[in-house]
Amino acid sequence: MPFGLIVGVNSHFHSVIFAGVLLREEKVENFEWVFREFVKLMNSKKPVTVLTDQCRAMEVAIGNVLSAMKHRWCKWHVLRKAEERLGALYGKNNQFKVDFHRIVNQMLTKDEFEAAWMQMLSMHALEKNPYVYQIYETRDKWAKPFFSGIFCARMTSTQRSESANHMLKTYVPPGSAMHVFVKQFNKLLYDRNAEESFQEKRTHLVIPHILSMCPHTAPGLQVFD
Incomplete structure (x- = not known):
């Protein structure tokens, strides 16, 4: 199961x-x-x-x-699926892989993404490739510019x-x-909860230090109560 x-x-x-x-x-x-x-x-x-x-x-x-x-x-799954479906292209032309990964990882705005994507299609003659067309149509699910303003906890x-x-x-x-699986799964949860409790206590005990470089104070760490 x-x-x-x-x-x-x-x-x-x-x-x-x-x-x-x-x-x-x-x-x-x-x-x-x-x-x-x-x-x-x-x-x-x-x-x-x-x-x-x-x-x-x-x-x-x-x-x-x-x-x-x-x-x-998941970006990793998108890249893996692309490699599976475009395996020959990945193997024969390393420049395509470089261009594709650059678009996935470095484009910050939708305009940048669209321009780079069209340039990639033209450079590698992929205008009629069905898989490339498919992933482009679902770009809002995986492309970095479409994550802008969406909380993902850096994931x-x-x-x-x-x-x-x-x-x-x-x-x-x-x-x-099954009974062993349930028992061990609960043990995993217990250990993870214990670690989280430890980190919570540690946070409350540590005094925050703020770095200040104001001209009227000596440079260094300034502690605010």
């Missing part, structure tokens, strides 16, 4: 596991149930932004249940979720029975 983790970021910029779910099938109705139950767990407070892979069933479910939320695709990929999955595997031995 597929197991999914819903992961976010706390005020210390550490990963937080909000929920875990086992599904029999990755269908639209299953994902709709997941998102409805998650909102209940969060006391009806819906997330502002969600990053996922390019799963079509999940995308439809998010649109049906969390239509007001900003849904973006552009599902790397935190992947890291949490890897961490879970260190707690749960392969082939574990």
Whole structure:
């Protein structure tokens, strides 16, 4: 059974596991149930932004249940999918890869993105490539300029979720029975909550230091109570 983790970021910029779910099938109705139950767990407070892979069933479910939320695709998955679909082009022409990654990572405005994209199409004769056309049509899901003004906690990929999955595997031995899986998953949650509590206490104990370079004071660290 597929197991999914819903992961976010706390005020210390550490990963937080909000929920875990086992599904029999990755269908639209299953994902709709997941998102409805998650909102209940969060006391009806819906997330502002969600990053996922390019799963079509999940995308439809998010649109049906969390239509007001900003849904973006994981940048790493977009690049991996592009490499799979354009593998020959990646291998034969390294300049295309350079140009494509520059557009994905460095374009800051929509005008810059559009101009660079059209230039790439012309340079590499991709005007009629069906996959390139497809990802361009969904650019609002993955292109950096379309993230402007959207709170993402500095995340552009599902790397935190992947890291949490890897961490879970260190707690749960392969082939574990269900009761062992649940027990070890709860242990992971306990350890993560303990770490967050430690960081919260540490924050309250440390006095903030503010750097001041005012002309009437000696340069250095100035402490404000």
